[in-house]
Amino acid sequence: MGLLDNMKAKLGPAKDKVSDLAQRHGGSIEDRLDKAAKVVDEKTKGKYSEKIHAGTGKAKEAVERLAHPAERTPDTGTSAAPGGGTAQTPPTPPQTPPEGPPPTS
Template sequence: MSLMDNLKGKAEELKVKAEELAGKHNEKIDEMVDKTGTAVDRATKHKYSEKIEHGTTKAKSAVDHFAAKPKEDGPPASS
């Protein structure tokens, strides 16, 4: 196995781990994005409030999309 194959394998492992962690800590990440947005908004004296709000919404959406969804335990319930 070549060095490049080893690096690709490790990169995939790290991506899976990052997805799991993002899924597990999604609420905390969203909270920190909001706090950061608030701090930046204050620092810019609310001059870019709309853009900051748009950016925080996009960041939270990206985390939601990236995060691994929790695995279900068993088959789905039938109606």
């Protein structure tokens, strides 16, 4: 068993615990993120508002992913669609040039 396998085996229980905590306290975590973002935005006098907002959004998404890990498929990282499939966009068909000579005007 390699080093990475050992680490995964040891981190498994911690991941489950974090997931459980995110499920139980997700709302209050998001409230605290908003509160911290507001304080930082006030301290920086709005200079970094866009970056603070983006970072807060990413943190909230991470909490959501931790709270609901079963909604993601482990091999591709795509969201699971209702009914067991994955929510992926279908491939676009290749475009073929029209047959025959080009139109004349």
